Amino acid sequence: MESIERGWHGAPGARLRVGRAIGAWLAMVLLLALSTSCARDDPEAALRARVASLAAAIEARDPAALQQHLAEDFIGNDGLDRNGARRLAMGFALRHREIGLTLGPLDVDMAPAHATVRSKAILRGGSGRALPDSAQVYDVESGWRLEDGEWMLVSAGWKPAL
Known part of the structure; x- marks a missing residue:
């Protein structure tokens, strides 16, 4: 159980890196959606x-x-x-x-x-x-x-x- 918990929490800063990656991906999707909506206009x-x-x-x-x-x-x-x-x-x-x-x-x-x-x-x-x-x-x-x-x-x- 201890190894599973360590794997879940990971090394210090791992959750922060994953959070940043997801945030960057969401920002890219948002910019793409905005540029597509502007192109329609x-x-x-x-x-x-x-x-x-x-x-x-x-x-x-x-x-x-x-x-x-x-x-x-x-x-x-x-x-x-x-x-x-x-x-x-x-x-x-x-x-x-x-x-x-x-x-x-x-x-x-x-x-x-x-x-x-x-x-x-x-x-x-x-x-x-x-x-x-x-x-x-x-x-x-x-x-x-x-x-x-x-x-x-x-x-x-x-x-x-x-």
Whole structure:
């Protein structure tokens, strides 16, 4: 019993070291939680998350999910409207069993309730083989507007980069 008690209490200062380690761990978790909550309030972080969500909808071959990111007055290349963008995505999804989208670094210009995002994008389509059937690199510029707390894509322009 004596050895168990000695092991429980440990050497002098052991409980203090364990207490400090737990305190440091709790402080780190608290700082991480605070930084995460601040990021949610950050308009640029929310916009970047929205861009990632749009890219995921494209890769998932989900035109309806893509359309949910588009403002009612969306305009794209050559007068493409919101419904036209959905039809374009449906056509690409019908041609390709797998779709890949890789975005380069996002260049974000923020303004109150508006933003412009520029990036390179690689769009790939394939039938499931090791190499894609088609791939193209684009320069993309998109305009975003904050509507009811949600970033909506208002305009998009793209042109082949190569």
